[in-house]
Amino acid sequence: MLSKLLKHEFTATWRVPVALDALLIVLGIMAHFVIKSIPLVEDSVGVYVILFSLIAIYYIGIIAANIIVQIFLVMRYYRNLYTSEGYLTFTLPVRTSHIINAKVINGYIWILLSGICTVASLFIAAIGLVDAADIPVYELREFATEIGTLFGINDPGFIVTLLLTVLISSLSAILGLYFSVTVGQLWQKHKILGAVLCYVGIYIINQIGAQISFLSSGYFRMLTGSGTDFDAAFSGLYGRILTSTTIFSLVMVVIYYTGCILITKKKINLD
């Protein structure tokens, strides 16, 4: 039954995320050509003001597209489970866990796809900037190598950690939204307010978690010196931050998912 739920979930949701992902790519292409067409003159402040304004507009555009995808998915989750549409969803002869799993898998795929399109869009736009600035390729390579060494990102282990961080953080993001809506349903009245308050609470917990991850990575120990080699300490810093962030996100994923399943199974109350 999970495959059937997924099929209908995809059929009902694909239009909005695909349209927004296409918009992300179009924005990247537009930014590429607009930036490229601006003559970068070193002593022209006006040109740089225009350039940074365009970059800001583009940046707001891609953030907005990603937020709209998330809002769309969370609204679908709420409407499909906790409004009158829930009368159909929860009377289907399927397990509650399958209903939640279908929503999570579907949402996760769209969030990941939006992330991929965002990166692609930024890459396309960045090529425009590189072209406009007329930076030679070998200089870019050198710059990338230096940055890679400085931040320790040339290590294959770092790439794997980064990939895991992206995958688990994206899952945590969509599950956190679904969990907030689910917890909001425990309120007898003002269920949406309950969901919003839960999300604010989650946000605060995540911020605290991020701070703890940052501190546990040895950032301040590195800044204070403590007799160690600064470059060596700095090079491993980002890897350690990513690892602790991933572990924290994984813990949150387990909490969100278990919470969604248990609340929906044991506390469903469609008034």
Add this chain to the structure above:
Amino acid sequence: MNDALLSVSGLTKRYGGMTALNNLSFELHTGRIIGLLGPNGSGKTTLIKIICGLLQPTEGTVTVKGNPIGVESKKVISYLPDSTYLGKSMKVSEIIAYFRDFYADFDEMRAYDMLEKLGISANDRLKTMSKGTKEKVQLILVMSRRAGLYILDEPIAGVDPAARDYILSTIISNYDENASILIATHLISDVENMLDDVIFLQQGNIIRFSSVDEIRGVDGKSVDGLFREVFRC
């Protein structure tokens, strides 16, 4: 072994300090059309939602063909809520495909046949339909299942008398005699002739559960007449 289609035992539902259902116990058997009757706020919809798994009871148990509320009970029950539960942007044909995928007992041909008789296009989207047409589509879907227990919550409320006639005739003509129908309504005169049994619900309590023949023979009243007498304001 209990051969009841639906068995409700010690069922209570409280919302904070308010008791919506108070220690209800009863059984329904196959081949009956049962009217769940009571004024607004008597607990009809609450009871139905618990049977359908949409609400959690505070106390008590509900079983359908011996199974607790869950996947197996949902295979047996075909539920018509008192509001539209279909996605507004969906086409009728998409909704039919949805029902076909999830309900093994869904008779697609029957659904298309009923749609054709009513002149409803399967390509129309729900958001373009009137309230009455939406309710007809929903009823067609629910009655196109070969279910064991049909639970219809206010199926004729809010529609014109002509639509009421259609809805009631659809229920009767598609009803399998091995199944049962539980109809919640306060429009008793419209459904009285099709009922076998009635449950009178008042403030969360069953105050009467008897056959329509008994009401007519022993009480010498119509169900509508008895209802008006019992629930006089």
